[in-house]
Structure formats: structure tokens, C-alpha cells
Amino acid sequence: MLTQAPKGTQDVLPQDSYRWQRIEDSMRRIAALAGYREIRTPMFEHTELFQRGVGDTTDVVQKEMYTFNDKGNRSITLKPEGTAGAARAFIEHHLFAEPLPCKMFYVSCPAFRYEKPQNGRLRQFHQNGVEVFGAKDASVDAEVIALAMDVLRANGIDGLRLAVNSIGCPTCRAAYHEKLKAYLEPRLPSLCETCRDRFVRNPMRILDCKEDAAKLTDAPAMLDSLCDDCRDHFEKLQSYLRALDIPYEIDARIVRGLDYYTKTVFEIITDTDNGPLTVCGGGRYDGLVEELGGPDTCGIGWGMGVERMIMVQDARGTAPEAPALYDVFVCTLGEDARLEGVKLVRELRAAGLRADLDHAARSLKAQFKFAGKANAKYVVTLAGDELARGVVRLRDMDASEEKEVSRGALINEIKR
């Protein structure tokens, strides 16, 4: 118990963290190129924010939140996703008064959902994400999708399916709900219990049900009921995607199913041995800021599961190679040499080289072996008698070549 992390959590170990850093670096680089700046919001918020901001008919809010009362008896929830907190910050700090659009991103942001741990499902996971507030044109929908594709591709994850859909706006959705309910009503007895509950609260979510969707392939589609404005937006999005050479498919089953989600919704999906896995999901939420008490401001964003990216890299064999831990490993023989070694290592580091020496008083042979295992590019050997002559031995591990170099010229020699 004591030495076992809680179910649904994962450690990122020192030998693996470079993979997270690569993903994080690419996210920062690609987002910055498009004028996005980082936002960091608290790990917990008032529960009500998610009830309103994610929507109390969603699985996330109904079943998956980590909610508790703090010592002041406030209901607190560990954030299950990034958008609600970003929208809260946008309102609280009056970012709507700054020039819009306000473009933001987050990196490896922890998210918590009480889910059954299984293929690609954790209880603490991490998301990269972007949010854009105050841009209504479909060009920004295409931009955020392109960014997601670029981040995935930069990490060796391509060949993904982009599925897009439009779930309309409150104007056209009300009429659609009636049509959908008329279609669903006679079929209710054959649907799962959750869907029978959804029928009342949020019928569109039924189309997204992993159990029932297959039985409902002839359901009326929101796409056929879009109002002119929503239809126009969806068509523009598609022409932007085509202009950007981003292949997509239209999938009427993708619904995010909240009142304030509007128009564009999308998922980026990969096929695994255990079936389809969504790596990234997003959509437009033109009603969210107002719903949370801010001024009427449109928005769009996505969240991308970092653990799922890593899973896909593993499945495809596209994980990046681990970088060598050291440029230089310093081996020493004798106490005088160790003193010199400690100094040399500090100089090497100051010169921007990754360097270390043995801290366990191991034999010279064991030090060489360690240097080899650590993939050091160079091994420098300091021994008392050579030091007395002002020289050290420098071994190029890749070329398996060794030579004597004067102590004074060593760092330049390595940098060369």
C-alpha cells in the first residue's frame, strides 16, 4: 500500500521525463508561433464552476469529479479539464477588456477524473490545451485544429483521423432536440440506463454513447437541422481545412452535448489494438463565458491527453530516443585527481557541458563502466601522475579514440 501509487495514477520516472519535456517544448514552441501565451490556473476550483462550466449533465460532472469539502466547508473540486478554469480567469481578470482575441495555452496541466482505470484512462492525467476567447470566425476553428495537428505531428504522431461536426447553436438545437426525441422515444427500452437518463437531460449525448451509438446510426443528425448561420460557419470551417490541406471526416456522432457548446466540435482519433482512442477533443463554446457570468464572448479550444500521446508513440514505435545523460564523464584515480575532478566538472558545467564524476568511490573500472552505461560522449581520466605533467586522457566514446590533452586545452578540445 505504502509503496504503491493510488489506482489510476502514474509516475513519470527520471529516465522517461525527457519524453514529456519534448512534448511540452513542442507545445510551447508551436503555440508561441501562433501568438498564444501560457495560462496556469489552480489545480482546484469551486465545485460550482465545473457544474456550470462543464455542465451538470455530463459524465464528467455527474460521475467523475474529485469533489470534497475543505476545512472551511467549501465544496472544492480538483479540475477535471482546463477550459472552465481558463474561462473563470478570463472573466475574473477582465481579460475581455484587453485586445481580443485572447489566445492562451497550457502544458501538461493535471486533470482529475474518477474513471475506471483502463486503456488510456487514468484518474490523474495531463492535458495540453489551447483556448481562444473573442474570435468568432471559422478561421480560428481551423487554426486551433491545425495547431493540434502540428503538435501531434511534431511528436511523431501522424496518420490520425480528424472528425468534425457541428452541434449548432441554441436557436437551431431546440428544434433538433424535438426531432431527436421523437426518434429516440420508441427506442428507449433498448437503450442503456445512462442513456434513458440522458433522454430527459441531454438527448444529444445518447449519440455519443459507446454502448448504444451502433443501434442509432439512422438517427436524425444535427447537421441536417443547422440554421443558416451555423451552416455557413461549418462550411467555412471545411473550406479553411481544405485550404490548409488538413484531411477531415464529418462525424455526426461527435457531440459535446452541452448547452453552451456551439457549432464546431471535433476529435482527433487514433486506432489502437483496443479500438479507437481519442487523443484530442475540442470545440467552440460561444455560450460559456456568459454562462459563467462574464460578457457575451465566444470561445474555442481543445484538450490533448499527454499520456495518450505517449501511448500512441509507444504503439507506433515513434518514441524519441533518450538523450545521453552526459557529454563528459570524469573518471579519477587517487585523492588528488578527485579534487581536480570536482573542479573540472564544475568548469565543464559552467561551459555548458553536461558533466559528472563518480560520487561513490568506485574503482576506475567501475567508473568506466558507469560512463558507458550513461552514454557519455567523452570520458576524461584524471590520474595523479599524468596530472603532475599537466595532461589528462580524453576518450571519444563514439569513435573509440583516446588521446592525451593538456589540462588547460581540455574544454576547448571537447567543445571543438
Ligand code: ATP
Ligand atoms: P473520452 O471520450 O475518451 O472519455 P472525453 O471526451 O472525456 O474523452 P475530453 O474531456 O475531451 O475527453 O478530454 C480531452 C482529452 O483528454 C481526451 O481526448 C484524452 O486525450 C484526454 N483524456 C480524457 N480523459 C482521460 C483520462 N481519464 N485519462 C487519460 N486521458 C484522458
Ligand code: MG
Ligand atoms: Mg471521458
